[in-house]
Amino acid sequence: MWAAADRNSHTLRRLGYLVRGLRAVLVAGGVCLSLATPALGHVELSTTPGLVPGFRRAATDYVSRCSAREPLQVHVQASEGDQVSVAGRKYRGRSFTAAVLRATGQSLTVKVHAPDGSVRRYYIRCLPRSFPNWSIRRHGNPQAQWYVTAPVTGLPGGYVAIFDSYGAPVWWWHTTSSEYFPWDAKLIDNGVLAWGENFGSHFGWHRKAAYEVRRFDGRLIRLVRTSGHPTDVHDLEEMSNGDVLALTYARRDNVDLSAYGGERHATVFDAEIQEITPRGKVVWRWNSRKHVSPSETSRRWWYDPARADEHPPAERGYDLLHVNSVQPDGDGIIVSARALDAIFRIDRATGKIDWKLGGSYVPGESLTVLRDASQPLLGGQHDARVWPDGTVSVYDNRSYTSGRPNAERFRIDPITRTATLIGRITEPNVPVSLCCGSARRLAAGDWVICWGATGFITEQTPSGAVVLELHLGSNTESYRAQPIPPGRLAASSLRRGMDRMAAPP
Numbered sequence: 001m002w003a004a005a006d007r008n009s010h011t012l013r014r015l016g017y018l019v020r021g022l023r024a025v026l027v028a029g030g031v032c033l034s035l036a037t038p039a040l041g042h043v044e045l046s047t048t049p050g051l052v053p054g055f056r057r058a059a060t061d062y063v064s065r066c067s068a069r070e071p072l073q074v075h076v077q078a079s080e081g082d083q084v085s086v087a088g089r090k091y092r093g094r095s096f097t098a099a100v101l102r103a104t105g106q107s108l109t110v111k112v113h114a115p116d117g118s119v120r121r122y123y124i125r126c127l128p129r130s131f132p133n134w135s136i137r138r139h140g141n142p143q144a145q146w147y148v149t150a151p152v153t154g155l156p157g158g159y160v161a162i163f164d165s166y167g168a169p170v171w172w173w174h175t176t177s178s179e180y181f182p183w184d185a186k187l188i189d190n191g192v193l194a195w196g197e198n199f200g201s202h203f204g205w206h207r208k209a210a211y212e213v214r215r216f217d218g219r220l221i222r223l224v225r226t227s228g229h230p231t232d233v234h235d236l237e238e239m240s241n242g243d244v245l246a247l248t249y250a251r252r253d254n255v256d257l258s259a260y261g262g263e264r265h266a267t268v269f270d271a272e273i274q275e276i277t278p279r280g281k282v283v284w285r286w287n288s289r290k291h292v293s294p295s296e297t298s299r300r301w302w303y304d305p306a307r308a309d310e311h312p313p314a315e316r317g318y319d320l321l322h323v324n325s326v327q328p329d330g331d332g333i334i335v336s337a338r339a340l341d342a343i344f345r346i347d348r349a350t351g352k353i354d355w356k357l358g359g360s361y362v363p364g365e366s367l368t369v370l371r372d373a374s375q376p377l378l379g380g381q382h383d384a385r386v387w388p389d390g391t392v393s394v395y396d397n398r399s400y401t402s403g404r405p406n407a408e409r410f411r412i413d414p415i416t417r418t419a420t421l422i423g424r425i426t427e428p429n430v431p432v433s434l435c436c437g438s439a440r441r442l443a444a445g446d447w448v449i450c451w452g453a454t455g456f457i458t459e460q461t462p463s464g465a466v467v468l469e470l471h472l473g474s475n476t477e478s479y480r481a482q483p484i485p486p487g488r489l490a491a492s493s494l495r496r497g498m499d500r501m502a503a504p505p
Helices: 002-021 305-310 491-502
Strands: 025-027 032-034 043-048 061-064 072-078 083-086 095-100 107-113 119-126 134-138 146-149 158-164 169-175 181-188 192-198 211-214 220-224 231-238 244-255 266-276 282-287 323-329 332-337 342-347 353-358 368-370 382-386 392-396 406-413 418-425 438-441 447-450 456-460 466-472 482-484
Touching (some): 072 083, 072 107, 107 491, 146 181, 146 466, 158 181, 169 181, 169 491, 181 231, 181 482, 192 231, 211 231, 244 323, 266 323, 266 332, 323 382, 332 382, 353 406, 392 438, 438 482
Parallel strands (some): 061 119, 231 323
Antiparallel strands (some): 025 032, 032 043, 043 072, 107 119, 134 466, 146 482, 158 169, 181 192, 211 220, 244 266, 266 282, 323 332, 332 342, 342 353, 406 418, 438 447, 447 456, 456 466
16 A cells, blocks of 8 residues: 555646656746746746856756856755755755856856766856846747857957857857957868958958968968968868869059949959968968959949048949959859959859849850849848759848848759849848848758848748848847757867866966
């Protein structure tokens, strides 16, 4: 009789634990969200200063704005059976608080030992006080595991950060330079990070500018610089052979632009793309001078020399193309030229333009676009990308045009000379996007869109439903956002890199 009653009581306890495990509890002060562990127990974690993001069982990484000046208070609530160890200390149950001293960038581990023998680990790292504010909202299950960003305010210094899909910056790099801020951060194919040094110049290039290529522990592998002219930081793309495509501009003086509405003795900047080996040798280059006429440049994008006081002398002139993205495409290269309101494909062997989408009409180049003619086509766009199925996408800012910014995808047919619009994604919360931005498609179908200089990044389904929203703080933006799918980048690699950077010298 006693045994039967005990079994019944045990069953009721199990049901109680399961019910509690299905109930999410949001604790406002410490920002604590709790879910059941895989076994019977129930654990909640919070911290002072607050834990970000709010605690949930599925999320393993967190940050808190703690420092070595004051211990981090880790508050634990463990139910019957669960035992918790904070920062390697003795396992304890029930409710307790542990004070742990950590410097900025350093971390601690919380281990939860369940009654069934399983162990769950959570990682809390001290976030710098200067790291920009942000918030994240999930409306579903994101297909990206990571989001590579460079949240900057436009002032010297700033951060490169990799957020996980729960909103934790698991890795970051703080640039303390008094001259430039990081720009166009990305994970490149050999598993290292690269970002540009933006000195705030007119074109995005500067005589000191370069792309930094670094390991996760912060060690500099190399600086990528173009040859002959300053490096532009609008894009850097790795090729399958290990080389990179980089951008620059070549200045020409005394160019007669009177036929196009410009000056008779003007200074112009021709866009140049260079293929550079890991040793810094230029093995291929393309210059727009012989392939793009000044008549193709949209007047609203021409730099007005009358505003010379806005830029140093070396930058005063007409920016004819303003290239902001390049990507290898087999024997060609896909290019986005903001000042043309167009994207185009270059044949690497001949340098000729195979096709052009958007902008002014050029016989033999311009494609016929099959789409809703009531919608404007490309206005100061960014981030043209070609995908494995041959389709081409673009983040269309719609700068100085009617219509909302969006991500569009086209099927290009070079035989029929047509471009068919097969998808468009908008976001009601973004009515204007004058600058910057990106649109990247994941293999499973979702899109990750950085909505330009709005500080707003989303992951959305092909139908446009928002799965995740990442809001950067006031006056903070990221030039692009690169999604990383599961399996490409291990969280342990990011944590080890952070630990090495935070270790005492």
